Amino acid sequence: METNRTRPGKLPGVRSRHRTRRLRTTLLALTAASGLLLTGCGAGGGGSNSSNSDAANRTGFPAPAPPVVSGGDNSSEQDGEQTGTPADKVAPSPDYLSTFALDVDTASYGYARRVLADGQRPDPSTIRPEEFVNSFRQDYDRPDGNGFTVTVDGARTDSSNWSLVRVGLATRTADDSDERPPAALTFVIDVSGSMSETGRLDLAKKSLDEMTDRLRDDDSVALVTFSDEAETVLPMTRLDGHRGQVHDAIDELETQSSTNLGAGVETGYATATEGLRKGATNRVVLISDGLANTGDTSADSILDRIADERRDHGITLFGVGVGSDYGDALMEKLADKGDGHTAYVSNDTDARKVFVDQLPQNIDLTARDAKAQVAFDPETVAQFRLIGYEDRKVADDDFRNDSVDGGEIGPGHTVTALYAVRTRPGADGHLATASVRWLDPDTRAPHEESGQLETDALHDSLSSAPNTFQVTAVAAYFADTLRSPEDTAGTLPGNPGLGQLAARAHALAKKTEDTDVRQLAEAIDEARRID
Numbered sequence: 001m002e003t004n005r006t007r008p009g010k011l012p013g014v015r016s017r018h019r020t021r022r023l024r025t026t027l028l029a030l031t032a033a034s035g036l037l038l039t040g041c042g043a044g045g046g047g048s049n050s051s052n053s054d055a056a057n058r059t060g061f062p063a064p065a066p067p068v069v070s071g072g073d074n075s076s077e078q079d080g081e082q083t084g085t086p087a088d089k090v091a092p093s094p095d096y097l098s099t100f101a102l103d104v105d106t107a108s109y110g111y112a113r114r115v116l117a118d119g120q121r122p123d124p125s126t127i128r129p130e131e132f133v134n135s136f137r138q139d140y141d142r143p144d145g146n147g148f149t150v151t152v153d154g155a156r157t158d159s160s161n162w163s164l165v166r167v168g169l170a171t172r173t174a175d176d177s178d179e180r181p182p183a184a185l186t187f188v189i190d191v192s193g194s195m196s197e198t199g200r201l202d203l204a205k206k207s208l209d210e211m212t213d214r215l216r217d218d219d220s221v222a223l224v225t226f227s228d229e230a231e232t233v234l235p236m237t238r239l240d241g242h243r244g245q246v247h248d249a250i251d252e253l254e255t256q257s258s259t260n261l262g263a264g265v266e267t268g269y270a271t272a273t274e275g276l277r278k279g280a281t282n283r284v285v286l287i288s289d290g291l292a293n294t295g296d297t298s299a300d301s302i303l304d305r306i307a308d309e310r311r312d313h314g315i316t317l318f319g320v321g322v323g324s325d326y327g328d329a330l331m332e333k334l335a336d337k338g339d340g341h342t343a344y345v346s347n348d349t350d351a352r353k354v355f356v357d358q359l360p361q362n363i364d365l366t367a368r369d370a371k372a373q374v375a376f377d378p379e380t381v382a383q384f385r386l387i388g389y390e391d392r393k394v395a396d397d398d399f400r401n402d403s404v405d406g407g408e409i410g411p412g413h414t415v416t417a418l419y420a421v422r423t424r425p426g427a428d429g430h431l432a433t434a435s436v437r438w439l440d441p442d443t444r445a446p447h448e449e450s451g452q453l454e455t456d457a458l459h460d461s462l463s464s465a466p467n468t469f470q471v472t473a474v475a476a477y478f479a480d481t482l483r484s485p486e487d488t489a490g491t492l493p494g495n496p497g498l499g500q501l502a503a504r505a506h507a508l509a510k511k512t513e514d515t516d517v518r519q520l521a522e523a524i525d526e527a528r529r530i531d
Contacts, residue, residue, distance in 0.1 A: 236275020
């Protein structure tokens with residue numbers, strides 16, 4: 001990945017060292033009427049977007065949060081129906097609301113592909129289904145400005161009365177032009193001994209070189225390295241006229257000894273704060289294998305030490321994982337708690353996708369503290385289960401509590417949440433209302449948007465659903481199987497097993513001509529060979 005560049009003289013004196021809820025609301029109707037700023041969207045319909053005025057449900061409460069139904073029938077045992085799916089595999093929901101913070105992480109899927117390619121089965125604890133689902137392109141309608149559109153659709157499965165319901169949220173198209181705010185990026189780079197393995201520090205250096213060439217002249221970059229200690233090797237530097245210095249600093253990175261990741265994050269935030277640019281997107285980009293073995297190794301403790309910088313200055317964290325042996329849990333928690341997201345790169349193709357192709361969405365923000373809430377209609381829904389997002393759940397009555405942390409989302413992103421839903425026999429009518437709430441990244445003003453789904457809008461089968469829906473289902477079933485090693489058919493209703501999943505994935509790859517879908521099919525093939 002060679003680049004043509006000039007190298008002005010190095011900046012003098014660029015090395016310096018740094019020392020290493022919940023609040024409840026009263027009545028949802030009262031909250032809904034509190035005069036919060038709401039935005040509209042397109043016309044409503046069975047499986048489409050709808051405005052807030054269209055989203056009123058049959059209880060008479062405005063969407064997104066109809067009142068919690070107490071004593072609702074959520075279990076298959078209570079209505080005596082034989083579902084074909086053991087009740088202990090799809091636990092009944094305590095009410096008819098589901099609330100979670102948005103998440104656009106994809107590291108779990110990328111790392112699973114790497115492990116499978118090496119001929120091993122991923123540890124089930126590293127499998128997060130939402131990150132599999134969110135690794136694929138979607139064709140949801142997009143808004144013109146900041147915020148989201150909401151799309152809700154679904155398809156019936158082969159399991160009696162069970163359907164998959166997809167909630168799709170989309171931000172505006174990523175803009176690589178001069179219209180985005182400038183970026184002030186602090187790269188925190190792991191140079192510990194474990195990073196000497198091929199595909200770690202060498203890949204990080206190539207990626208940073210190419211990203212530096214793609215950034216604009218009015219963007220700024222700082223570099224921090226860490227091994228047993230952390231060091232600022234380049235303070236915040238405007239790229240205009242100084243790209244050569246940035247490339248020089250990258251080229252000089254060399255592996256050293258142990259991994260004091262906590263010191264690296266703390267120094268990175270200190271450097272970002274010192275170089276803070278008002279009106280810019282200030283972000284820390286952590287590149288590491290996540291194998292912390294020195295100093296503070298607790299994500300909560302590390303983030304507590306930089307809480308003021310995160311809260312007062314809105315500095316977000318983007319984690320990029322590398323290496324065949326990868327500390328997935330630590331990196332994922334740091335990103336979630338640090339108001340950011342994670343990705344995993346194993347080769348030049350992955351790196352180019354993250355650092356070049358997806359550059360605008362990984363450095364810009366269109367929404368802060370974004371949360372979703374889905375209200376299922378108890379007259380049509382007997383049982384439901386959100387697939388994944390276990391670490392992102394939010395108390396239902398905190399949906400409109402803007403002091404409760406949500407997810408930070410950039411342009412060009414889509415967020416997909418998939419539900420397994422058992423409808424009541426013969427049920428007809430309203431099925432669910434899905435809503436998203438977020439804060440404007442500049443003004444912090446709250447906004448909401450909603451969409452609805454009717455039972456008659458459900459596709460008769462997965463095979464009759466749109467291709468993107470089918471890919472979403474295959475990815476979710478694949479994740480379900482990988483984290484259910486004792487049950488080759490998985491635990492989700494309608495999971496056909498790896499054999500049929502592979503056939504479906506290959507057929508979809510051929511129909512869509514999508515490289516990402518082809519890689520999904522290949523990963524399922526690898527899993528079948530290991531089994």
